[in-house]
Amino acid sequence: MNIKINNNAYWANPGETILQVTQREGIKIPTLCYMSDLTPTGACRICVVEIETGQLVPACAFPVYNGMEVQTNSKKVRRSRKSIIELLIANHPQDCLVCVRNGNCDLQDLAAEYGVRSYRYVGEKRSGKLDLASPAVERDPEKCILCGRCVRMCHEVQNVGAIDFVNRGFYSQVSPAMDRSLNTTACVYCGQCVVACPVGALREKSYLKVAWEAINDPEIHVIAQVAPAVRVAIGEEFGLPPGTITIGKIPAALRRIGVNEIFDTNFAADLTIMEEANELIERIQSGGKLPLFTSCSPGWIKYVEHFYPELLEYVSTCKSPQGMQGAMIKSYYAKKTGLDPKKIFVLSIMPCTAKKFEAGRPELSVSHTDPDVDVVLSTREFARMLKIAGIDFNRMPEEGFDDPLGESTGAGVIFGASGGVLEAALRTAHYMITGKDMDQIDFTSVRGLQGVKESSIKIGNATLKVAAVSGLHNIDRFLEEVRNGNSEYHFIEVMACPGGCINGGGQPLPSSPEKIKKRMEAIYEIDRSLPKRCSHYNDSVKALYDNFLGKPGSKKSHELLHTHYMKRESI
Amino acid sequence: MQTFQEILSQKSISDKFVEIINDRFDAGKAGISPDMIRALKSRLSLEAVERPVVMIGMGTCGLANGAQAVYDKFEEELKSRGIDAELTRVGCVGYCAEEVIVDVKVPGFPRISYKRVTPENVGTIIERTINSKEPVIQKALGKYPDADPALWSEIPLIHDIPFFKSQKKIVLENCGVIDPESIDQYLARGGYSALSNVLRNKTPYDVIKDTIASGLRGRGGGGFPTGKKWEFAYKAQGDQKYLICNADEGDPGAFMDRAVLEGDPHRVVEGMIIAAYAIGASVGYIYCRAEYPLAISRLEKTIADATAYGLLGKNILKSGFNFTLKIKKGAGAFVCGEETALIHSIEGKRGMPRPRPPFPAVSGLFGKPTIINNVETLANVPVIFNKGVEQYAAIGTGSSKGTKIFALSGKVVNTGLVEVPMGTTIRQIIFDIGGGVPDGRHFKAVQIGGPSGGALPEQFLDTEIDYENLKKAGAMMGSGGMVVMDEKTCMxxxxxxxxxxxxxxxxxxxxxxxxxxxxxxxxxxxxxxxxxxxxxxxxxxxxxxxxxxxxxxxxxxxxxxxxxxxxxxxxxxxxxxxxxxxxxxxxxxxRTCPSRACRQMLTYTIIPEKCTGCTLCAMRCPVEAISGNRKEAHFINQDICTHCGQCELNCRFDAILAE
Amino acid sequence: MSSESVYKKYPKNEASNLIALLQDIQEVHGYLPEDDIIRVAKHAGVPTSRVFGVATFYNQFRLTPLGKHVIRVCRGTACHVKGSLDILQTLEAELGIKAGETTRDLQFTIETVACIGACSIAPVIVIDGKYYGGLTSKSVYKLINEYMKKD
The missing domain is CATH 1.20.1440.230 (NADH-ubiquinone oxidoreductase 51kDa subunit, iron-sulphur binding domain)
Structure with missing residues (x-):
């Protein structure tokens, strides 16, 4: 189809929207409520363009037709967009200077771009109470612009439905049922709503202060652990292109702000693989519950606890890598070095908001009194911390993690992308069963950004049917199959966030499909570049088993590296 | 009295209905005589009665004016006097200002309408009209032309009185005339004959072509050609299609849909079956406001009766066409008048609209092709197929065909429901039919089309009403609310x-x-x-x-x-x-309100010379701004006064000055 | 009708029955108790937040118990130009509550309605389903005081 945009001719495909064409052709149209991959709601009207009839139509939702003539920058369009921004500002707290999204806010950007220079409309503002009760996600309804992205994320992508629109008209709000706090709902704390939010209405609960206090306390031995997905994303916070690998700068920066030792969550990821691969083989061999679901995504775990508690037995009992690392630091490492576990402060840097909740689970404590992980910072908080400390991140030298819990393999790093845990586990399971590595280490059929990736693999005489699922709405089909007793799968990796941890709720903002893609590419690039790419070749892991745990699945392993789950009510 | 169904119970119902509806009943075949049927028909259409019949207008406005008490009184009086008469409820004849309206039909005499009937009048009406066969002249509104015109010649024909004279009732023809809960009465007056005609003689596409040719346009506001709309759904691919009747009349100041649903619900259902046949829908919904409980209960009975008579359900009138009808109660949201919001509401969601395209005709309820028509639009459909396309299209103006119902209210003498041909002027409606502005005040403006419409001043009074003219003038047809305002209304x-x-x-x-x-x-x-x-x-x-x-x-x-x-x-x-x-x-x-309607701008003071110190104003003042001793002039504290005007409204001595 | 029979009336996991379910529950209790909102969600197979979103969207639904007498004041256009605001304010002043509220003794609730559709007898109010039309500030004062005396 031939259409004209701003008097220039373009080719468009039937069924495309105006916005799809302009995005492809590099013509910028602002959006607020638009989310790629989801049906447009046409709610915010900021993307209106003028068509040949003089009508304004939303570019995000309006399909092109042959002979269409679009103006993206007419007087009417400019005036309408500016008015919409002014209307939003009139109902906004206007506390940009003290807002978590200051300098990184869609509304602020639009106000700047459209030259809003006065508060044209003044009047009543929507009021709503702050919701600070959850350990991971906070809500500030007064900042909300009601674009609905969080709601759609929570319902359509994550299938949780913890929040929805309530009330009507000017008094509409986004809120949990009965105006409750998030912590009393089935919210899984995945933080995808935070990623979706164009303003500061949703944000992670910040623990920066607690982290600083520990660092500044000379009595406390602060040990950091850094998740795999952080190293391919944090650069964005410092102006580096998405997907920049900053694997060496992170430990360097942490040392410079006074963290005593820096370990790698990838080490624990390798350890997880040893335990999980072992668990998978045991279940297959002993006729245990199958499929085995992975357990490293805390959002996913909470999801099963709320919505499918009767299937908890299918979930791996392995703690997540964060949990294992915490447990090893406070048991093995403390014992080895003679440090008092009570004086060790484990600081986790995670791409995740749900990890903040996970760290507080009482069953994840080797001492049964103090948590194994003391504080969890998101990638964003970590970046803020470095900025406060005056760290010029981009000029940090390349340094390594500390031993012994800093060594890792390619199998550990790919935990950061959806499909990675599955791939890493298969690499090791193959070795455990057959005694040799797979011919082709790269198991590419479970890589990529699709929500469901299925495959099968022949190990020895057995053919395993496997799947990697990300974005929680994709998992229901698999769970229903298990519930109905007709699941053919052996092993299913689940990541709450679409694409896995690289797109976690704690990652740099704003996010975009292009950025996620770059981060994913970087993850596999690290894997490729490492000399060891299978968890069973991690020497420190081997040493840990030899000196402390015995073998995978041993009594000690179960005591320290495995956990249990509980049924939770869903509201 | 036997119903049609009872008479025909020994034979296949649908066959016989077609015959009855089309007056081609063949004697001898069914074992009942055609005379029996014909007698029943004229009896049911109340043209010939063998005992007195009393018909009481019991639509919402009738009830609001006390129709129930009148009904009860009639029941009691007829019983105590031992009179063998039939007492029935009818819908609203549209003349709301004169409610409670009671019609009496005595054998051999014309049907007579009485206005503003109270329980006190009941005895007289029975005594004079039923017993003595003479009219109660001071209560009479008019008589129907169903008997010798020489009888009761002092009473005007009802169609000649000013309120009805300029009206043309084709959609409302049964409202207030028949018992809306009686499918037999509807049938006897030609009901469902359009459906029978369509199912026997027309393909769905014929129906669409005829509807396009009739010029019928949506009566819900936009005025989109109804047949064209059906054509979209007809052509849309889908294993399942839906038809929705939008009865979520939300315009404040409009009640024509309520009146039709309460007064002649079978007409809407008949229109729906024809529309569903045209587009190929097998399931229909009536989305009706929960605020209209009477309409809902009548619709429930209507659907049950039509189903029992084989007019809804499987294989309707042996045509092979299936159509079932469900009622969904709206929960109170004006926006649900918007098609996509209404669809979301039926789906059990918040009634929030979505961008169009895709239009509901392509992807609507549950993602299936869906047509949404308003009550009045659907009520017009049987008219087209009864009268014929040409005759229907002959009514109205070039671009707007047929009639339009307006709910006339506000500062006008004759409030009520008015059906006029398109092209009637606003002046005719407000002054000829409506009787002008009461209390000697002056016409200032008329709000046409509800909140989405506009207020037209005097210079537009001679505008001929059709979709285009109203739009040009700055109002819109909307659903047809017409609220008259005088100089005391501040714009x-x-x-x-x-x-x-x-x-x-x-x-x-x-x-x-x-x-x-x-x-x-x-x-x-x-x-x-x-x-x-x-x-x-x-x-x-x-x-x-x-x-x-x-x-x-x-x-x-x-x-x-x-x-x-x-x-x-x-x-x-x-x-x-x-x-x-x-x-x-x-x-x-x-800083003044010329109409003195914006109380917030007025200052209220007490004229001491007029104040008797009765203390009423002080008692009624919600903020205790008025003080003073009994039998002494009172005083308003301006710092406290909230300008609510209660003192002025309550003062019996005109002692409050507001300026 | 009891809550139980309402739940029995509608098949499970049919989200399109959500509004009808809530209407029937409200019919039983006069309002929507929290426990029922949660149960309706489970019954219809949708998140509780959605049920709450629907319950707060439509005018009909109430989250708090109603008074013994429910006064619905029509605020349609015809009623407005004939002084329904005066009627409302008189009621509010007499009962000491605002529209949408219930008196502390749970005797009266005042609600406003967009339009009752009885424009011919404007201004109109409905008390417990009974229509009162053609009101003035004075007549509504009298009317409400009769109701107050009755109890």
Whole structure:
């Protein structure tokens, strides 16, 4: 189809929207409520363009037709967009200077771009109470612009439905049922709503202060652990292109702000693989519950606890890598070095908001009194911390993690992308069963950004049917199959966030499909570049088993590296 | 009395219905004589009765005026006098101002309508009309032409009285005339014959072509050609299609749909079956406001009866066509009049509209092709197929065919429901039919089309009503609310009233409607406020600044809103600014309300010479702003007074001065 | 009708029955108790937040118990131009509550309605389903005081 945009001719495909064409052709149209991959709601009207009839139509939702003539920058369009921004500002707290999204806010950007220079409309503002009760996600309804992205994320992508629109008209709000706090709902704390939010209405609960206090306390031995997905994303916070690998700068920066030792969550990821691969083989061999679901995504775990508690037995009992690392630091490492576990402060840097909740689970404590992980910072908080400390991140030298819990393999790093845990586990399971590595280490059929990736693999005489699922709405089909007793799968990796941890709720903002893609590419690039790419070749892991745990699945392993789950009510 | 169904129970019902409906009953075949059927038909259509029949208008307005008490009184009196008479409920004849309306039909005499009947009149009516066979002249509204015109010649024919004379009742022909709960009465007056005709003689596409040719346009507001709309759904691919009747009449000041549903529900159902046949829908919904309980209960009975008679359900009238009908109760949201919002509501969601395209005719309810027609539109459909396309299309103007029902209310003598041919002037409706403005006041404006329409001043009185003319004038057909205003109505206050309505009914989805209408309302509130309530200089600055932005904001809301509600949300402001700018200026610059309707701008004082010290005003004042001793002149404390006007409303001595 | 029979009336996991379910529950209790909102969600197979979103969207639904007498004041256009605001304000002043509120003794609730559709007898109010039309500030004062005396 031939259409004209701003008097220039373009080719468009039937069924495309105006916005799809302009995005492809590099013509910028602002959006607020638009989310790629989801049906447009046409709610915010900021993307209106003028068509040949003089009508304004939303570019995000309006399909092109042959002979269409679009103006993206007419007087009417400019005036309408500016008015919409002014209307939003009139109902906004206007506390940009003290807002978590200051300098990184869609509304602020639009106000700047459209030259809003006065508060044209003044009047009543929507009021709503702050919701600070959850350990991971906070809500500030007064900042909300009601674009609905969080709601759609929570319902359509994550299938949780913890929040929805309530009330009507000017008094509409986004809120949990009965105006409750998030912590009393089935919210899984995945933080995808935070990623979706164009303003500061949703944000992670910040623990920066607690982290600083520990660092500044000379009595406390602060040990950091850094998740795999952080190293391919944090650069964005410092102006580096998405997907920049900053694997060496992170430990360097942490040392410079006074963290005593820096370990790698990838080490624990390798350890997880040893335990999980072992668990998978045991279940297959002993006729245990199958499929085995992975357990490293805390959002996913909470999801099963709320919505499918009767299937908890299918979930791996392995703690997540964060949990294992915490447990090893406070048991093995403390014992080895003679440090008092009570004086060790484990600081986790995670791409995740749900990890903040996970760290507080009482069953994840080797001492049964103090948590194994003391504080969890998101990638964003970590970046803020470095900025406060005056760290010029981009000029940090390349340094390594500390031993012994800093060594890792390619199998550990790919935990950061959806499909990675599955791939890493298969690499090791193959070795455990057959005694040799797979011919082709790269198991590419479970890589990529699709929500469901299925495959099968022949190990020895057995053919395993496997799947990697990300974005929680994709998992229901698999769970229903298990519930109905007709699941053919052996092993299913689940990541709450679409694409896995690289797109976690704690990652740099704003996010975009292009950025996620770059981060994913970087993850596999690290894997490729490492000399060891299978968890069973991690020497420190081997040493840990030899000196402390015995073998995978041993009594000690179960005591320290495995956990249990509980049924939770869903509201 | 036997029903049709009882008479025909020994034979296949559907076959016989077709025959009855089409008057081609063949004697001998069914074992019942055609004379029996014919007698039943004329008996049911109340043209010939063998004992007196009393018909009481018991629509919502009748009931609101006390029809139930009148009914009870009739029941009691007829019983105590031992009179063998039939007592039935009918719908609303439309003359709301004269409710309670009671019709009496005595064998051999014309049917006579009595107005403003109270329980006290019941005895007289029975005594004089039923017993003595003479009319109660001072209560008579008119008589029907169903008997010798020489009888009761002092009573005018009902169609000749001013309220009815200029009307043309084709959609409302049964309203107030038949018992709406009797399918037999509807059948006897030709009901379901259009359906029978369509099912036997026309393909679905014929029906669509005929409907296009008839010129019928949507009566719900937009005026889109009904047949064209059906054609979209007819052509859309889908294993399942739906037909929805939009009975969520939400315009404040409109009640024509309620009257039709309460007064002649079978007509709507018949229209729906024909529409469903045309588009190929097997399931239909009537989405009716929960605020219309009477309409809902009558619809439930209507559907049950039609199903029992084989007019709904499987294989309707042996045509092979299946159609089932369900009622969904709306839960109170004006925006659900918008098609996509209504669909969301039926799906059990918040009634928030979505962008179109895709249009519901392609992807509607549960993602299937769906047609939504308004009550009045569907009620027109049987007329087209009874009268024939040409005859229907002969009514009305070039672009707008048929009749339109208006709900005439406000400052007009004859409030009520009015059906006129398209092309009738506004003046004819308000002055000829409506009897003009009461209490010797002057006509100022008429709001046509509800909040989304506009207020038209005197110079438009001779406008011939059709879709295009109203739009040109700055109003719209809307669903047909017509609220008359006199010089005591302030147009700024009216705009404010409508903006209050719109803000509270905005769904909140799109920014211009959610945020913009609120700001419009605030600007109007500032303009209509008194001096003393401005707290800061910013307030007074905002008054003037707001006025400057009023038009700009209104046009942005109009241009950018998501749905029809939003796009017309600013119309009350746009239309009043267009014709009554001087009133805005008076509020803004002179700080007065010329109509004295904006109480906030008035100062209330007590004229000591007139005050008797009765203390009533002090008692009624909600904020205790009035003080004074008994039997002494009272005094209003201006710092406390909230300008509610209760003192003025309650003073019996005209001692309150408001200026 | 009891809550139980309402739940029995509608098949499970049919989200399109959500509004009808809530209407029937409200019919039983006069309002929507929290426990029922949660149960309706489970019954209809949708998140509780959605049920709450629906319950707060439509005018009909109430989250708090109603008074013994429910006064519905029509705020339609015809009623407005004939002084329904005066009627409302008189009621509010007499009962000491605002529209949408219930008196502390749970005797009266005032609600406003967009339009009752009885424009011919404007201004009109409905008390417990009974229509009162053609009101003035004085007559509504008398009317409400009769109701107050009755109890």
């Amino acid at each position: 700024v206050d009216l705009a404010k009233y409508f903006m209050q309505f719109i803000t509270s009914e905005s769904c909140g989805k799109c920014i211009p409607c959610r945020e913009g209408t609120k700001r419009l309302l605030e600007i109007l509130e500032r303009i209509t406020k008194s001096y003393r309530e401005e707290e800061t200089e910013v307030d007074s600055l905002m008054r003037f600044q707001g006025m400057l932005y009023l038009e700009r904001l209104a046009s942005v809301i109009k241009d950018t809103s998501l749905c029809g509600l939003g796009q017309t949300a600013a119309n009350p402001v746009i239309s009043t600014l267009r014709y009554f700018r001087d009133e805005y200026e008076a509020h803004l610059y002179e």
